[in-house]
Amino acid sequence: MEFIQWDPALSINIEEIDNQHRGLIEIINTLNASAEVPNRHVICFEIVMKLKNYFNEHFMTEEKYMMRYNYPEIVAHKKEHVEFIKNILDFELACVEFYSPFSPMLDFLKEWLVKHVAGTDMKMGTFLKEKMEPL
Numbered sequence: 332m333e334f335i336q337w338d339p340a341l342s343i344n345i346e347e348i349d350n351q352h353r354g355l356i357e358i359i360n361t362l363n364a365s366a367e368v369p370n371r372h373v374i375c376f377e378i379v380m381k382l383k384n385y386f387n388e389h390f391m392t393e394e395k396y397m398m399r400y401n402y403p404e405i406v407a408h409k410k411e412h413v414e415f416i417k418n419i420l421d422f423e424l425a426c427v428e429f430y431s432p433f434s435p436m437l438d439f440l441k442e443w444l445v446k447h448v449a450g451t452d453m454k455m456g457t458f459l460k461e462k463m464e465p466l
Contacts, residue, residue, distance in 0.1 A: 333363075334360050335360060341444070343460075344456055348392060348396070348456070351385075351389045351392060355389070356444070358378060358385060359440045359441065362378045362437060362440070366434075366437075372431045379423045383419060393452070394408075400459055404455070411451055
Protein backbone atom coordinates (compact mmCIF):
# COMPACT_ATOMS: atom_id res chain seq x y z
CA MET A 332 0.00 0.00 0.00
CA GLU A 333 1.18 3.49 -0.78
CA PHE A 334 2.26 5.81 2.03
CA ILE A 335 0.31 8.69 0.45
CA GLN A 336 -2.27 8.63 -2.29
CA TRP A 337 -3.35 11.49 -4.51
CA ASP A 338 -6.51 13.04 -3.17
CA PRO A 339 -8.59 15.25 -5.47
CA ALA A 340 -8.97 17.58 -2.48
CA LEU A 341 -5.30 18.49 -3.08
CA SER A 342 -6.06 19.73 -6.58
CA ILE A 343 -5.56 23.44 -7.10
CA ASN A 344 -7.19 23.09 -10.55
CA ILE A 345 -4.11 24.09 -12.51
CA GLU A 346 -3.16 20.95 -14.40
CA GLU A 347 0.59 21.63 -14.67
CA ILE A 348 0.93 22.20 -10.92
CA ASP A 349 -1.42 19.34 -9.97
CA ASN A 350 0.66 16.96 -12.10
CA GLN A 351 3.80 18.15 -10.33
CA HIS A 352 2.15 17.56 -6.95
CA ARG A 353 1.31 14.02 -8.07
CA GLY A 354 5.02 13.65 -8.87
CA LEU A 355 5.87 14.62 -5.31
CA ILE A 356 3.56 11.91 -4.02
CA GLU A 357 5.38 9.38 -6.23
CA ILE A 358 8.75 10.47 -4.79
CA ILE A 359 7.40 10.22 -1.23
CA ASN A 360 6.08 6.72 -1.91
CA THR A 361 9.42 5.68 -3.41
CA LEU A 362 11.17 6.98 -0.29
CA ASN A 363 8.80 5.03 1.93
CA ALA A 364 9.26 1.82 -0.06
CA SER A 365 13.05 2.18 0.18
CA ALA A 366 13.24 2.65 3.94
CA GLU A 367 14.17 -0.96 4.73
CA VAL A 368 16.36 -1.96 1.77
CA PRO A 369 20.10 -2.63 1.95
CA ASN A 370 22.26 0.40 1.09
CA ARG A 371 19.36 2.66 1.95
CA HIS A 372 21.73 5.58 2.55
CA VAL A 373 22.55 5.50 -1.18
CA ILE A 374 18.87 5.44 -2.07
CA CYS A 375 18.22 8.17 0.47
CA PHE A 376 20.78 10.39 -1.26
CA GLU A 377 19.32 9.60 -4.69
CA ILE A 378 15.84 10.55 -3.51
CA VAL A 379 17.11 13.80 -2.04
CA MET A 380 18.65 14.57 -5.44
CA LYS A 381 15.29 13.84 -7.08
CA LEU A 382 13.60 16.14 -4.59
CA LYS A 383 16.08 18.93 -5.32
CA ASN A 384 15.55 18.60 -9.08
CA TYR A 385 11.82 18.23 -8.71
CA PHE A 386 11.40 21.28 -6.52
CA ASN A 387 13.71 23.39 -8.61
CA GLU A 388 11.32 22.82 -11.52
CA HIS A 389 8.16 22.93 -9.42
CA PHE A 390 8.98 26.12 -7.56
CA MET A 391 9.94 27.84 -10.81
CA THR A 392 6.58 26.80 -12.27
CA GLU A 393 4.61 28.15 -9.32
CA GLU A 394 6.64 31.35 -9.17
CA LYS A 395 6.18 31.88 -12.92
CA TYR A 396 2.42 31.80 -12.46
CA MET A 397 2.56 34.03 -9.39
CA MET A 398 4.64 36.66 -11.18
CA ARG A 399 2.57 36.51 -14.38
CA TYR A 400 -0.66 37.19 -12.49
CA ASN A 401 0.77 39.49 -9.79
CA TYR A 402 -0.07 37.22 -6.89
CA PRO A 403 -0.15 39.52 -3.83
CA GLU A 404 1.32 36.90 -1.47
CA ILE A 405 4.27 35.93 -3.65
CA VAL A 406 6.89 36.97 -1.08
CA ALA A 407 5.43 34.82 1.71
CA HIS A 408 4.91 31.92 -0.69
CA LYS A 409 8.48 32.07 -1.95
CA LYS A 410 9.68 32.21 1.67
CA GLU A 411 8.00 28.84 2.27
CA HIS A 412 9.84 27.50 -0.79
CA VAL A 413 13.17 28.71 0.64
CA GLU A 414 12.44 27.04 3.98
CA PHE A 415 11.61 23.79 2.21
CA ILE A 416 14.90 23.87 0.31
CA LYS A 417 16.82 24.45 3.57
CA ASN A 418 15.23 21.32 5.02
CA ILE A 419 16.04 19.26 1.93
CA LEU A 420 19.67 20.42 2.11
CA ASP A 421 19.79 19.28 5.74
CA PHE A 422 18.49 15.87 4.68
CA GLU A 423 21.08 15.78 1.91
CA LEU A 424 23.85 16.36 4.45
CA ALA A 425 22.45 13.61 6.66
CA CYS A 426 22.43 11.17 3.74
CA VAL A 427 26.01 12.06 2.83
CA GLU A 428 27.03 11.26 6.39
CA PHE A 429 25.54 7.75 5.95
CA TYR A 430 22.58 8.46 8.16
CA SER A 431 19.36 7.60 6.37
CA PRO A 432 16.71 9.93 7.81
CA PHE A 433 13.76 8.13 6.24
CA SER A 434 11.28 8.72 9.06
CA PRO A 435 12.09 12.44 9.49
CA MET A 436 12.00 12.94 5.73
CA LEU A 437 8.68 11.12 5.35
CA ASP A 438 7.18 13.09 8.22
CA PHE A 439 8.46 16.37 6.81
CA LEU A 440 7.25 15.65 3.27
CA LYS A 441 3.82 14.52 4.42
CA GLU A 442 3.46 17.63 6.57
CA TRP A 443 4.64 19.78 3.64
CA LEU A 444 2.07 18.17 1.38
CA VAL A 445 -0.72 18.87 3.84
CA LYS A 446 0.31 22.34 4.99
CA HIS A 447 1.81 23.84 1.86
CA VAL A 448 -0.12 22.15 -0.94
CA ALA A 449 -3.50 21.96 0.78
CA GLY A 450 -3.08 25.39 2.34
CA THR A 451 -0.70 27.81 0.67
CA ASP A 452 -0.90 26.37 -2.85
CA MET A 453 -4.68 26.03 -2.66
CA LYS A 454 -4.95 29.72 -1.82
CA MET A 455 -2.62 30.57 -4.70
CA GLY A 456 -4.59 28.31 -7.05
CA THR A 457 -7.88 30.00 -6.18
CA PHE A 458 -6.35 33.41 -6.93
CA LEU A 459 -4.75 32.25 -10.17
CA LYS A 460 -7.89 30.55 -11.49
CA GLU A 461 -9.77 33.82 -11.06
CA LYS A 462 -7.12 35.69 -13.05
CA MET A 463 -6.35 33.17 -15.78
CA GLU A 464 -8.11 33.30 -19.09
CA PRO A 465 -10.22 30.27 -19.93
CA LEU A 466 -8.38 27.85 -22.19
